[in-house]
Amino acid sequence: MIQNQWYAVLSSHKLKPGKPVGAKRFGMKLVFFRDEHGAAACVSDICAHRGASLAGGCVSNGNIRCPFHGIEYDAEGKCVHIPSEGKASKIDFSRFRLKRYSVKEIGGVIFVWYGEAEPEREPDVFGIMTDPSYTYDHTEDCWNVQYSRVIENQLDVSHLAFVHRTTIGRGNKTLAHGPKVEWLDDNTLQTSANNEVDIGQSPRPSSECVIKDTNLTFKYPNMWLNHVTDKIQILAFFIPVDEEHSIIALRFYNRITGVKAVDKMIAWMGSRANRIVEKQDKRVVETQEPKKSSMGMREKLVAADRPIMEYRKKRAKLQKE
Ligand code: FES
Ligand SMILES: [Fe+2]
Structure with a gap:
């Protein structure tokens, strides 16, 4: 692989609102979903709790919910809800953060930035x-x-x-x-x-x-x-x-x-x-x-x-x- 590049990784038509899509890319299990504004997001498909695939879950209010115990993550991979802790929980969930990937969508193609650094340019497209x-x-x-x-x-x-x-x-x-x-x-x-x-x-x-x-x-x-x-x-x-x-x-x-x-x-x-x-x-x-x-x-x-x-x-x- 070449590091620090935008890779075309998914056709937009495969990513419908409300339905996560699991996909192996760069040898890693990733999950794609659309946030509440319809923007594509991509995070690790391994739930930080006990490793279930988030792709089998659902998307609600732009967050992805794990099918196992219902833990929810936002488009940035931040854990926003742990049902067993209750809605009113004041616990710091930061240790549950998922790795997230920068995403761009151009001309019906979803691009993911693969690399350590943050993207410093746009995808090069036709x-x-x-x-x-x-x-x-x-x-x-x-x-x-x-x-x-x-x-x-x-x-x-x-x-x-x-x-x-x-x-x-x-x-x-x-x-x-x-x-x-x-x-x-x-x-x-x-x-x-x-x-x-x-x-x-x-x-x-x-x-x-x-x-x-x-x-x-x-x-x-x-x-x-x-x-x-x-x-x-x-x-x-x-x-x-x-x-x-x-x-x-x-x-x-x-x-x-x-x-x-x-x-x-x-x-x-x-x-x-x-x-x-x-x-x-x-x-x-x-x-x-x-x-x-x-x-x-x-x-x-x-x-x-x-x-x-x-x-x-x-x-x-x-x-x-
Ligand atoms: S494994 Fe995902 S919520 Fe438990
Ligand atoms: Fe050929």
């Missing part, structure tokens, strides 16, 4: 997430690898002709030119596939390649955007569950007709296609050893792996910082 002209459909799936493997797969341009030979990789374009990798800013890298059928030509170096209109952009620590056309874009975020599991969340955005109901239908169909492609990736990536990637690992990379190398280098730098 403009499309808050652009009302687009409509999207959301789908997600759990993979048995660390999130770094899922990210690298989404930056991998030379697997298309093999893993996706029946879908987005049709045409036997096995030879990979470049690929070019550009840093749009300190936190954002962009690349695009530039593959051809192998007729004996040599792959061009990345310096002779360009980023095409259909391209991939990645923002640390865990968001990705496939710009297909101006009207169709696919957003993904790679949710770290633990060191061997992650959730890939995929959103098909479009503004093809500009009519919301029609675009919604198109997005729904786009999601079905996303799922087919995603399953093709999952089948192979889950077999990779080891289950997470790092700079010093013993893989023999090729020129086509340049985006992956760039991802690893910057990740290692951020981990060190």
Whole structure:
């Protein structure tokens, strides 16, 4: 994991008012709920009393109540009521405080700050997430690898002709030119596939390649955007569950007709296609050893792996910082 980052960890539509949602993230049991104003909150899902999961409890007046003995915590993780002590209790409950996590919600995505320090910046997001002209459909799936493997797969341009030979990789374009990798800013890298059928030509170096209109952009620590056309874009975020599991969340955005109901239908169909492609990736990536990637690992990379190398280098730098 990279410390001191905002991670996209949950789709907003999963967090309804009044109903806590338990989720393993960063290897920890967390619970999400909405306070009385509807703002998302996140605290440890282990009750300070005797360890029951708060996710099985309920939310009342913006506080989360443990299902075991009814102890209540507010959105800051502060214990506000212990039923057995009575409503009139004057006891100091501060030793019952739960660890709480800073939360932001942008464009239907809930972000959690993972790190020791307090957040000193906002989550780095794609403009499309808050652009009302687009409509999207959301789908997600759990993979048995660390999130770094899922990210690298989404930056991998030379697997298309093999893993996706029946879908987005049709045409036997096995030879990979470049690929070019550009840093749009300190936190954002962009690349695009530039593959051809192998007729004996040599792959061009990345310096002779360009980023095409259909391209991939990645923002640390865990968001990705496939710009297909101006009207169709696919957003993904790679949710770290633990060191061997992650959730890939995929959103098909479009503004093809500009009519919301029609675009919604198109997005729904786009999601079905996303799922087919995603399953093709999952089948192979889950077999990779080891289950997470790092700079010093013993893989023999090729020129086509340049985006992956760039991802690893910057990740290692951020981990060190
Ligand atoms: S374990 Fe939560 S109230 Fe007792
Ligand atoms: Fe793929």
